[in-house]
Amino acid sequence: MRRPRLPLLPLLALAVVAPLSGCGSQSASSPSPAASQPAAAVCPSDWAAGWQRLANRAGAPVYCPGWVPSPLSGQISGQYPGQGSRSVTVNKDGSYLVSLIWSDASGEVHVNFGGYLHSTAVPRCDDVETTNGTSVRTKVPCFSDPSGTYRVHGVTATLYTVNRGPDQWHLLYAWKYRGSLYTVSQHVAAPLTYSQVSGDLKRMLNELVLVEPAG
Numbered sequence: 001m002r003r004p005r006l007p008l009l010p011l012l013a014l015a016v017v018a019p020l021s022g023c024g025s026q027s028a029s030s031p032s033p034a035a036s037q038p039a040a041a042v043c044p045s046d047w048a049a050g051w052q053r054l055a056n057r058a059g060a061p062v063y064c065p066g067w068v069p070s071p072l073s074g075q076i077s078g079q080y081p082g083q084g085s086r087s088v089t090v091n092k093d094g095s096y097l098v099s100l101i102w103s104d105a106s107g108e109v110h111v112n113f114g115g116y117l118h119s120t121a122v123p124r125c126d127d128v129e130t131t132n133g134t135s136v137r138t139k140v141p142c143f144s145d146p147s148g149t150y151r152v153h154g155v156t157a158t159l160y161t162v163n164r165g166p167d168q169w170h171l172l173y174a175w176k177y178r179g180s181l182y183t184v185s186q187h188v189a190a191p192l193t194y195s196q197v198s199g200d201l202k203r204m205l206n207e208l209v210l211v212e213p214a215g
Helices: 045-058 194-206
Strands: 062-065 085-090 096-104 107-116 124-131 134-141 143-152 155-163 170-177 180-187 208-211
Touching: 045 062, 045 085, 045 096, 045 208, 062 107, 062 180, 107 170, 134 143, 143 170, 143 194, 170 194, 180 194, 194 208
Parallel strands: none
Antiparallel strands: 062 208, 085 096, 096 107, 107 180, 124 134, 143 155, 155 170, 170 180
16 A cells, blocks of 8 residues: 655645544554454544534534544534644535644644535545646546545445545545545644554544434
8 A cells, every 4th residue: 555645735724623632532642453343333422412513514414433533532512622623614515524633743633524415526626736937727636546445334435545635645535425425534644653544544434423414
């Protein structure tokens, strides 16, 4: 599997959720346990209201993470209990991005949860190449270089190792559900290694909980 390559130019940073610390999280400096046989996942009680509110606002199912890497928290409403920050963006069509991020002098932990509703196509991102002072802007897939799949709880998620936009320099898993595309990604950056990020993503996939909109 190839390591993530640096895209030519950072793309629009879509405000979303950043890594938090909370129920079931672990130290960012320690390796994440590899996912074994997954048990029934649960959306933590203090996180559930925020993800339900997101599902209602999007008018579509969303995935609550039963676990996120420390020092992040998956609580996306009310006072944020994790370190770092979070952001939640919902577009007019209901597509959303939740970004959880923590950083200091030692490095960064950054996780994104995305929902691209009403389409299963990989979204397109701007890409700019500058040669001899001349810039050319094109549209390219936001996720590329597919590198295998991971199956759990009825989900078949494809791993992408070259990503753009808000998922630049991340490993990203994407899967389809009810005519929409969902993603979870994590930045490969100190203090975490590529292997740790890969393990974190598989654990998050194992512990995703589908939240339906109320009504």
